[in-house]
Amino acid sequence: MRHAARSLSSALYATIVALAFSGGFGAGGASTSAQAAGTASRFEWPASFNVLGDGYPHSGDACRRLGESAATANYLDHMAMLVGCPGASDSAAVRAIVGHQRHARVVGEADGVTLISISTERGPVGSQNSHAPVKESPISATGTLACERDNGQTKTMCKFGVVHHSDRSNTVVVYWPDGTTRAIFFGANGRIIGTAAAASDRPMPGNTLTRKHAGINLISVGNERYEIEDTVLSGD
Incomplete structure (x- = not known):
């Protein structure tokens, strides 16, 4: 009986050791799998970003x-x-x-x-120096203009609205057929000072190029192109 008990104990010990080394017991195997999954799902940031x-x-x-x-x-x-x-x-x-x-x-x-x-421009809540919401100026005129994007793959006519401000600056809002907009901000001298997704956004300088031909401002904003006549800005 003692010999049989020792044999059974030795066999059980051998089984436990084998399971331990194979990862069958404990969190070691699961942890390794989780680490591998985490490594596989880690995003590799392109070199184009800082x-x-x-x-x-x-x-x-x-x-x-x-x-x-x-x-x-x-x-x-x-x-x-x-x-x-x-x-x-x-x-x-x-x-x-x-x-x-x-x-x-x-x-x-x-x-x-x-x-x-x-x-990052935030004023203290309840502060007397906090700026009240700016009421958007009414549209001064509307019309259509030539527009394109995706390097010329999308060429069409877009509706626009222009706001003439009291300081002789202008904001032209272009309405794409898919519902998106582009706001182009002009200074009093007729030069572009920035663009944004909407007229209520802050103008952002960026990859904007402008040249003029026969009274038409040919404007590039990234892969977008717009043709805005001088008369749109002057209100004539």
């Missing part, structure tokens, strides 16, 4: 703060912070930032990264 920090808004998060680079030149603003999140604009990471930070808005996409601008 990535800052190790996560936004918290360390280890998927999104990152972005500095100046070729991919972000059109989206930088000295009054805002630029954040990039891997994936589309409807991803959970993007929704978490835009949904919880009232000054955050999606401004574009580049190289598989959704770009979010977060305004």
Whole structure:
């Protein structure tokens, strides 16, 4: 009986050792699998971005703060912070930032990264120095103008509205057929001072080129093209 008990004990010990080395017991095997999955899902940031920090808004998060680079030149603003999140604009990471930070808005996409601008211009709540919301000026005139994007793949006529301001500056808002807009801000001298997604946004200097031909301003904003006549700006 003693011999049989010792044999059974030795066999049980051998089985436990074998299971331990094979990862059948304990969290070692599961931990290794989790690490492998985490490594496989880690996003490789393109070289076109200047990535800052190790996560936004918290360390280890998927999104990152972005500095100046070729991919972000059109989206930088000295009054805002630029954040990039891997994936589309409807991803959970993007929704978490835009949904919880009232000054955050999606401004574009580049190289598989959704770009979010977060305004850093905040006044103390209840402060007498806080600025009241600016009432948007009424549209002075409307019409249509030639427009294209995607390097000429989309050529059409877009509706526009222009606001003539008291300081002789102008804001032209172009309405694309898909519902998106482009606001182009002109100074009193007729030169472009910036563009934005909407007239209520802050003008942002960026990759904007302008040349004039026969009284028409030929304007390039990234891969977008617009033709705005001088008469639109002068109100004649």
